[in-house]
Amino acid sequence: MAAHVISMTLLLAFAANAQVFKAGQCPTPAVQANFDASKYIGRWFEIQRLPTSFQVGQCSRAFYDLKAPGVIEVLNSELNNGTINSIIGSAKVKDPAEPAKLEVSFYEDTPPGPYWVLSTDYTGHSLVYGCTDYGLFHMELSWILSREPTLPKETVAELRSNKSEPGCVELIITAKVQL
Secondary structure: OHHHHHHHHHHHHHHHOOOEEEEOOOOOOOOOOOOOHHHHOEEEEEEEEOOOOOOOOEEEEEEEEEEEOOEEEEEEEEEEOOEEEEEEEEEEEOOOOOOOEEEEEOOOOOOOEEEEEEEEOOOOEEEEEEEEEEOOEEEEEEEEEEOOOOOOHHHHHHHHOOOOOOOOOOOOOOEEOOO
16 A cells, blocks of 8 residues: 555656645636636736646737637647647536536547636736646646736736635645736
8 A cells, every 4th residue: 555655756857847735635716706717718928837747838928709608619729849839628617506617628539638717807807726636645736817817016026915715725826927
């Protein structure tokens, strides 16, 4: 059993590659009340994010388009070494009673990842959180998005200090990406 735990720990350490892994299960923060996907569609600029292995470029943008009730087409793009990389996916509401909790998928052969809108005013900013459990550990993702290429420092500070009950997710964004 101990060898299995050590092996799993090493595997996770290598797989992490700048991901934010923490011990224990995912927290369950409160999400945006009365989330309205029709107001959320359109272009969003990434202001800050937690490190990820799948998002390594700069000037990241997302464009969301409502395809059907509870289904959003996702077009993500970033600039990486002078090349624009893009990917198309789909975000779907898992439970209509909680429309701010979406699952996003970019490949048919991989399970979807959580995309929870913790806070948005629809016209200026959005705070997005995702977490996946891996047995003894969980991996967290988070983005601060804006409708404009920049966001006032006060707004960023407020979003970074967001604590939601239950779960008290404390967002410590270590990689700042400004457009």
